[in-house]
Amino acid sequence: MTSLRHLAELAGVSEMSVSRALRDVPGVSAETRARIKALAEEYHFRPDLRARGQLSGNSRILGCILPSITYGFYARMLNGVLRQAVQDDYRVITFQTYSDPQETLAAIYHLIDQRVDALLLNSVHPEPLSRKVMAAMRSHHMALVSLDATPTALPVDEVRLDEEHLAESAVEYLYELGHRRIGFLGVDRMLGRKLRLAALQRSFQHRGLTTDYFTEPTATSLEAFHVPSAGFKALLGRCASAFLGIMQSPVPPTALIVSSEPIIVHIHQTALRHGITIPQQLSLLGYVDFDLACILTPAVTTVGLQPEEIGRQAVIQAITRREARAKGEELPPVLIKVPGTIAVRESCGPAPK
Amino acid sequence: MTSLRHLAELAGVSEMSVSRALRDVPGVSAETRARIKALAEEYHFRPDLRARGQLSGNSRILGCILPSITYGFYARMLNGVLRQAVQDDYRVITFQTYSDPQETLAAIYHLIDQRVDALLLNSVHPEPLSRKVMAAMRSHHMALVSLDATPTALPVDEVRLDEEHLAESAVEYLYELGHRRIGFLGVDRMLGRKLRLAALQRSFQHRGLTTDYFTEPTATSLEAFHVPSAGFKALLGRCASAFLGIMQSPVPPTALIVSSEPIIVHIHQTALRHGITIPQQLSLLGYVDFDLACILTPAVTTVGLQPEEIGRQAVIQAITRREARAKGEELPPVLIKVPGTIAVRESCGPAPK
DNA sequence: CACCCTTGTGCCATTCCAAAT
DNA sequence: TATTTGGAATGGCACAAGGGT
Numbered sequence: 001m002t003s004l005r006h007l008a009e010l011a012g013v014s015e016m017s018v019s020r021a022l023r024d025v026p027g028v029s030a031e032t033r034a035r036i037k038a039l040a041e042e043y044h045f046r047p048d049l050r051a052r053g054q055l056s057g058n059s060r061i062l063g064c065i066l067p068s069i070t071y072g073f074y075a076r077m078l079n080g081v082l083r084q085a086v087q088d089d090y091r092v093i094t095f096q097t098y099s100d101p102q103e104t105l106a107a108i109y110h111l112i113d114q115r116v117d118a119l120l121l122n123s124v125h126p127e128p129l130s131r132k133v134m135a136a137m138r139s140h141h142m143a144l145v146s147l148d149a150t151p152t153a154l155p156v157d158e159v160r161l162d163e164e165h166l167a168e169s170a171v172e173y174l175y176e177l178g179h180r181r182i183g184f185l186g187v188d189r190m191l192g193r194k195l196r197l198a199a200l201q202r203s204f205q206h207r208g209l210t211t212d213y214f215t216e217p218t219a220t221s222l223e224a225f226h227v228p229s230a231g232f233k234a235l236l237g238r239c240a241s242a243f244l245g246i247m248q249s250p251v252p253p254t255a256l257i258v259s260s261e262p263i264i265v266h267i268h269q270t271a272l273r274h275g276i277t278i279p280q281q282l283s284l285l286g287y288v289d290f291d292l293a294c295i296l297t298p299a300v301t302t303v304g305l306q307p308e309e310i311g312r313q314a315v316i317q318a319i320t321r322r323e324a325r326a327k328g329e330e331l332p333p334v335l336i337k338v339p340g341t342i343a344v345r346e347s348c349g350p351a352p353k
Numbered sequence: 354m355t356s357l358r359h360l361a362e363l364a365g366v367s368e369m370s371v372s373r374a375l376r377d378v379p380g381v382s383a384e385t386r387a388r389i390k391a392l393a394e395e396y397h398f399r400p401d402l403r404a405r406g407q408l409s410g411n412s413r414i415l416g417c418i419l420p421s422i423t424y425g426f427y428a429r430m431l432n433g434v435l436r437q438a439v440q441d442d443y444r445v446i447t448f449q450t451y452s453d454p455q456e457t458l459a460a461i462y463h464l465i466d467q468r469v470d471a472l473l474l475n476s477v478h479p480e481p482l483s484r485k486v487m488a489a490m491r492s493h494h495m496a497l498v499s500l501d502a503t504p505t506a507l508p509v510d511e512v513r514l515d516e517e518h519l520a521e522s523a524v525e526y527l528y529e530l531g532h533r534r535i536g537f538l539g540v541d542r543m544l545g546r547k548l549r550l551a552a553l554q555r556s557f558q559h560r561g562l563t564t565d566y567f568t569e570p571t572a573t574s575l576e577a578f579h580v581p582s583a584g585f586k587a588l589l590g591r592c593a594s595a596f597l598g599i600m601q602s603p604v605p606p607t608a609l610i611v612s613s614e615p616i617i618v619h620i621h622q623t624a625l626r627h628g629i630t631i632p633q634q635l636s637l638l639g640y641v642d643f644d645l646a647c648i649l650t651p652a653v654t655t656v657g658l659q660p661e662e663i664g665r666q667a668v669i670q671a672i673t674r675r676e677a678r679a680k681g682e683e684l685p686p687v688l689i690k691v692p693g694t695i696a697v698r699e700s701c702g703p704a705p706k
Numbered sequence: 707c708a709c710c711c712t713t714g715t716g717c718c719a720t721t722c723c724a725a726a727t
Numbered sequence: 728t729a730t731t732t733g734g735a736a737t738g739g740c741a742c743a744a745g746g747g748t
Contacts, residue, residue, distance in 0.1 A: 002492060003739055014712050019741065029710065044489040049466045050403040050412065051739035054717045059403070061446070061467075069435070070428045070644065079423050082449050091463060093414070093444045096435050110444060113402045114414075136397040139354060227644040236648065262648055269650035272625070291423065291580040292645065295589065295615055297622035356718055367733050372719065382731060404718035407738045468739095 002043040010043070011036050022047065053115065057141070057326070061091045062318060063111035063119040067099045071227065072261045072290050073307050074122065077147065080311025081120060088319055090117070098226065099124040108133055111142075118143035118318035120311070121150050124191045128153050143321040145314045149192035155333045157321055159314045160192065161305055162337035167199035169342055170285060170303045174255045175207055178351035179283060183213030183246055183253035185239060185267065186287075187260060189224070196259070213253045215242045227262055239263050240270045247276060254351045255283035261290040268296055268347070279349030289343055298346035305340035313338060355396040363396070364389050375400065406468070410494070410679070414444045415671060416464035416472040420452045424580065425614045425643050426660050427475065430500065433664025434473060441672055443470070451579065452477040461486055464495075471496035471671035473664070474503050477544045481506045496674040498667045502545035508686045510674055512667045513545065514658055515690035520552035523638060523656040526695055527608045528560055531704035532636060536566030536599055536606035538592060538620065539640075540613060542577070549612070566606045568595045580615055592616050593623045600629060607704045608636035614643040621649055621700070632702030642696055651699035658693035666691060 004015045011018065013032060021028045021036040022045075028036075039045075053059040064081050066074045078094065085092045093116060095107035104123045111119055119142055121129065128151035137144055146158040174182050184200060186193065197214075204211050217238035223231035246252060258264045264286045271278055278284050278298055286293055289304025313336050324331060361368045366385060374381045374389040375398075381389075392398075406412040417434050419427045431447065438445045446469060448460035457476045464472055472495055474482070481504035490497055499511040527535050537553060539546065550567075557564050570591035576584035599605060611617045617639045624631055631637050631651055639646055642657030666689050677684060 004741095005739075015740080016713085016742090017711060020711090023741090027710070032710085044492040046462065046465050046489070046493065048407075048468055048739050050406060050468060051717085052741075054401070054403060054739085055741050057717090068432075069422065070425070070432050072423070075423045075428045078447075079421075079449065082422070082447065086448070091446045091467060093446055094431075094435065095439070096432065109399065112399050114444060115401055115403060136399070139397040140399065141354070228647070233647070262645065265645060266648045269648065273650045292615065292618060294581070294586070295619045295622065297626045357720095358718075368719075369734085370732060373732095376720095380731065385731085401718055404738085405720070407718085407740095408720050410738090 002045045003048075007036065007039055007043065007045055010039055058117050058322075059115045060089060061093055061114060061116045062315065063093050063095070063107075063114075063116040065095045065097055065104060065107050065111075065119065065121050065123060067122065067124045068096055068226065069094065072292075073288060076291075076307035077122065077311040080306075080308030081315055082311075083308070084312040084315035088315065090315070090319070097123060101125045101127050104129075105133065108137070112136060112140050115140065116142060117322050118145065120145050120147055120314045120318060121152075122147035123150050126151065126191075141322075141325060143318050143325065145318045145321070147310060147314055149195060157317050157334045157336075159310050159317060159336045159338060161310070162339045163192070163195045163199040164202075165337070166287070166303060166305070166340045167196070167203040169340060170257055170287065171200070171203040171207065171209070173303065173342055174257075174283060174285060174348065175209070177255075177283065177348060179253075179255040180209060180351065181213060181251065181253040181255070182209060183215070183256040184211075185243060185256060185258045185263065186214075186216045187219050187224075187235065187239075187263070188216040189219040190260070200257075213246055213256075215246060217242050232262075236263065236266045240266060243267050243270060244274065247271075247274075247282070253282070255285060255348070257285045257287050259287035261286075261288060261292075264288075264290070264300060265292065265296065268300060278347050281352065283348040283351070285348055289340070293343070294345060301345045301348040302343045303340050304343070305338050309338045355398045356401070360389065360392055360396065360398055364392055411470050411675075412468045413442060414446055414467060414469045415668065416446050416448070416460075416467075416469040418448045418450055418457060418460050418464075418472065418474050418476060420475065420477045421449055421579065422447065425645075426641060429644075429660040430475065430664040433659075433661030434668055435664075436661070437665040437668040441668065443668070443672070450476060454478050454480050457482075458486065461490070465489060465493050468493065469495060470675050471498065473498050473500055473667045473671060474505075475500035476503050479504065479544075494675075494678060496671050496678065498671045498674070500663060500667055502548060510670050510687045510689075512663050512670060512689045512691060514663070515692045516545070516548045516552040517555075518690070519640070519656060519658070519693045520549070520556040522693060522695055523610055523640065524553070524556040524560065524562070526656065527610075527636065527638060527701065528562070530608075530636065530701060532606075532608040533562060533704065534566060534604065534606040534608070535562060536568070536609040537564075538596060538609060538611045538616065539567075539569045540572050540577075540588065540592075540616070541569040542572040543613070553610075566599055566609075568599060570595050585615075589616065589619045593619060596620050596623060597627065600624075600627075600635070606635070608638065608701070610638045610640050612640040614639075614641060614645075617641075617643070617653060618645065618649065621653060631700050634705065636701040636704070638701055642693075646696070647698060654698045654701040655696045656693050657696070658691050662691045 008015045021033040097103035131153045224235040286302035289302045293300040357368045374386040450456040484506045577588040639653045639655035642655045646653040
């Protein structure tokens with residue numbers, strides 16, 4: 001209700017004077033300024049960022065589209081986004097898409113309509129972001145950063161894990177512990193799966209390790225990625241079966257790399273239930289870091305990256321890109337690979353003889 | 354870049370006609386409309402919601418302030434908020450405060466400056482929201498909903514757990530299973546702790562049960578609520594000690610109610626490590642629902658509410674309040690108690706003889 | 707010539723009212 | 728008279744000029 005105009009009338013000066021007084025820019029006498037400030041305080045005046053944004057051309061809002069914020073990995077990614085955004089004085093509008101391309105599209109248009117300065121996009125579905133939407137975003141000067149290997153029709157700034165480094169760290173760590181039969185348990189529908197698999201295979205092969213213990217249960221539908229769903233439970237069941245299958249083979253692996261939070265937890269618990277001791281009998285290595293890793297007993301060693309870092313870097317890149325464009329500079333798309341670090345806990349040990 | 358004005362020039366008509374054509378309101382010839390729509394499509398025109406909002410007085414944005422979005426409970430709450438908001442065509446700006454009153458205040462002013470229609474506030478710190486901020490919000494027609502017992506200087510709409518119902522469900526469930534010595538493990542700094550404790554005590558007392566097995570380890574600082582922090586680990590250690598202390602008493606409880614996600618997981622794992630069998634020797638009842646409850650082995654029975662429901666109800670109430678105010682109606686503050694339901698899994702069984 | 711302050715203009719879309727066909 | 732179309736004012740703010748002392 002209280003606007004510049006209103007305040008100006010109360011103070012008996014023009015809107016401009018009020019504006020200047022409150023922004024602490026010169027051009028108002030100290031006395032007038034004090035009077036205006038007192039009035040602003042009294043009437044709880046706050047400048048309208050929307051109006052300001054219309055003039056400046058920036059809303060100082062970022063859009064962030066994620067598959068699901070209750071999934072630990074994405075929650076932490078969003079955490080990184082939020083922290084960095086606050087630090088740089090940006091607000092964040094978040095959307096969940098549940099991996100639905102329709103939802104993604106709707107969310108993007110909502111964000112365009114709000115004139116957000118940039119969009120951080122993490123969409124799990126394999127359909128790349130269409131040229132048309134990208135053109136729409138571009139024509140509204142919206143920067144786009146692809147998170148975690150989200151496919152796009154045209155090249156854009158991208159922040160993702162350093163899969164090569166991740167694979168090397170993981171395999172090297174287990175190799176040094178003496179492991180020669182190492183398994184990998186992933187999910188076939190995972191985004192960035194090809195990248196990850198290729199990196200792992202390379203790391204295995206140049207050490208002469210077999211990839212026979214790789215297994216990827218099928219996620220029958222995207223529903224399988226909602227943690228409390230029936231499809232998810234079925235997926236877990238399939239993972240447990242695959243796991244037990246490998247462990248009951250004549251020459252079972254001595255170490256296993258597992259790539260997704262809830263699956264790690266489930267395998268961890270399944271192993272314990274079936275009397276497979278960790279790490280004596282089997283070294284379990286989480287291929288992503290997660291909060292509960294240190295709470296489980298034995299605590300799970302991970303080579304995960306901090307997902308926060310992806311979010312943080314993405315915000316920085318988005319802002320950089322946006323500001324460069326405002327100056328008319330157009331640099332080629334950037335690929336930022338976030339390295340992972342090993343968090344040694346209790347679930348990996350030397351290979352049994 | 355492409356605005357109504359721009360489009361109007363291109364089409365050789367007035368801004369008005371463009372506005373009407375695109376909103377599908379009558380007053381434009383079919384031919385003109387088609388021409389304008391084609392142009393809008395071609396130039397990726399999208400109306401600016403900020404400008405629209407200035408006129409209508411609503412931004413169709415909600416603010417949501419939470420302690421931490423990586424904490425499962427709040428993540429799920431935000432999930433509920435986001436789902437309901439999307440359904441009602443609202444966007445959500447989220448802030449994390451890490452329970453810091455300063456951050457909360459800053460976030461609120463940011464949200465006022467964005468002219469969000471309503472604020473959903475969940476702040477863990479015990480200092481109530483000051484009258485001054487509340488007045489500022491009010492003077493900007495911003496609705497406020499307090500989530501989960503967040504204290505405020507003046508009464509406002511509030512959505513929180515139905516602690517009385519929750520306590521009754523939990524105690525009744527265990528009582529029916531034959532348990533007479535039931536423990537409770539909480540954290541002393543928790544918000545809404547008084548409410549919860551009182552409700553539990555009442556449920557215990559009218560069944561003649563002792564509350565001797567209640568214990569509340571101290572969270573030395575708010576840092577203890579960040580899951581991966583050192584303070585948090587120390588808190589976990591204190592919980593485990595308290596737990597083992599109770600279990601080693603001459604007459605240990607046969608059932609234990611535990612009230613926070615990571616602590617439940619830790620107690621679950623600690624019990625297993627110390628050879629305390631669940632549910633044979635000890636029935637473990639989670640006092641909050643969480644995603645991993647079904648993944649742990651044995652799976653954890655919970656009486657938790659779905660935190661999503663708090664978020665969902667809060668959005669509905671916020672919008673209701675906002676719309677009522679727009680009509681000049683001012684109803685007294687509402688208290689919505691969200692009931693919890695028992696999710697029976699494997700961690701509770703009949704009391705041992 | 708400083709300094710204070712006001713006027714006019716623009717951003718983007720909408721509502722209400724007037725004018726053309 | 729009905730239908731289409733245009734103008735002016737609105738909302739909230741800020742920037743570029745210009746009028747006063």
